[in-house]
Amino acid sequence: MVEVREWTRDDTARLFRVPTADDDKYARGVVALRTGSPAYPGAAVLGVEAAWRTGAGFVRYVGAERVADAVLARRPETVAGADVGRSRIDAWVIGSGTDPTDRDDAEQAALEAIVAGDAAVVIDAGALDLAGKARAPFLVTPHAREFARLQEQLGISTSEEDRASAARRTADRVGGTVLLKGARTLIASPDGGVIAVDAGTGWLATAGTGDVLAGVLGAVLAANQGRPIAEVAAAGAWIHGQAGRVAAGMSDGGTGHPIVAMDVAAALPQAIADVLA
Ligand SMILES: NC(=O)C1=CN([C@@H]2O[C@H](COP(=O)(O)OP(=O)(O)OC[C@H]3O[C@@H](n4cnc5c(N)ncnc54)[C@H](OP(=O)(O)O)[C@@H]3O)[C@@H](O)[C@H]2O)[C@@H](O)CC1
Numbered sequence: 001m002v003e004v005r006e007w008t009r010d011d012t013a014r015l016f017r018v019p020t021a022d023d024d025k026y027a028r029g030v031v032a033l034r035t036g037s038p039a040y041p042g043a044a045v046l047g048v049e050a051a052w053r054t055g056a057g058f059v060r061y062v063g064a065e066r067v068a069d070a071v072l073a074r075r076p077e078t079v080a081g082a083d084v085g086r087s088r089i090d091a092w093v094i095g096s097g098t099d100p101t102d103r104d105d106a107e108q109a110a111l112e113a114i115v116a117g118d119a120a121v122v123i124d125a126g127a128l129d130l131a132g133k134a135r136a137p138f139l140v141t142p143h144a145r146e147f148a149r150l151q152e153q154l155g156i157s158t159s160e161e162d163r164a165s166a167a168r169r170t171a172d173r174v175g176g177t178v179l180l181k182g183a184r185t186l187i188a189s190p191d192g193g194v195i196a197v198d199a200g201t202g203w204l205a206t207a208g209t210g211d212v213l214a215g216v217l218g219a220v221l222a223a224n225q226g227r228p229i230a231e232v233a234a235a236g237a238w239i240h241g242q243a244g245r246v247a248a249g250m251s252d253g254g255t256g257h258p259i260v261a262m263d264v265a266a267a268l269p270q271a272i273a274d275v276l277a
């Protein structure tokens, strides 16, 4: 059995800070998302909203025109384009709302360039197959089914292992941090420990909350460059869980109520205020 560290609110607080007079938008972190597709434009909208609501100083979006239009309609603060040129990027988010079987050669080359770069990358949903090509610091964010698929790709046997050991072994094999989503989210680093984040609520089991999480993770990675990715990811997962509880009306200990994914993004500022208090 691998050792599992339980992540707390105090642990999370160390990864968030109040901006000071010395800050500008770049100092707070630049996040770029190459997410969504004509089949799933909403995933791009949710991830971009979440990155802004987590406190990113600058959010860029790269994707199909129809998707970019949807992103801009929701968040005109976003700078969208066909690529990011030579502009500064502190963290990327790729894969949410995309289907790898629809990927053309140009998209493949663009994604490969991102994972070969220097900026940290959140590799979600339809981009998980690119983890093996990554040279950038990265974080893969599978749910249970995607995790099973990833293990299969890596040739890892899926039999009779507890989730923590399986996540740890997958992190070793893929050479990067694995965030295995679920009611209890596990974060495993290659050759390191496993962190468990238990901050959420069952009300989070609704379509698109994983797309929100990907945007949160992009923003916290951009704001915390050079810190251990697993700890930054744990702080992001904790804030996402807390935002779910705030959105569901559980802050005062009640049973809560149904939410949609955008409610979680909208509750992120309150969740961050709570940990900074
Ligand atoms: N508004 C938007 O734009 C949205 C866009 N989205 C985007 O859609 C894309 C496809 O994502 P996806 O997760 O629905 O499909 P896929 O990985 O093929 O899984 C299919 C099968 O896997 C299972 N399964 C699914 N989730 C599970 C879980 N948490 N834990 C365990 N099992 C789980 C389940 O199988 P079953 O349990 O029914 O056997 C299901 O039938 C992806 O790019 C995503 O970003 C979504 O985020 C929604 C909102």
Ligand SMILES: Nc1ncnc2c1ncn2[C@@H]1O[C@H](COP(=O)(O)OP(=O)(O)O)[C@@H](O)[C@H]1O
Pocket: 143, 181, 182, 183, 184, 185, 200, 201, 202, 203, 204, 205, 206, 207, 208, 209, 210, 211, 212, 213, 240
């Ligand atoms: N029962 C649950 N309790 C707490 N959190 C949950 C539960 N079910 C799902 N979640 C969280 O909701 C999010 C769902 O992500 P994901 O499965 O990728 O959904 P989607 O692809 O629809 O965005 C994850 O952050 C996961 O940890």
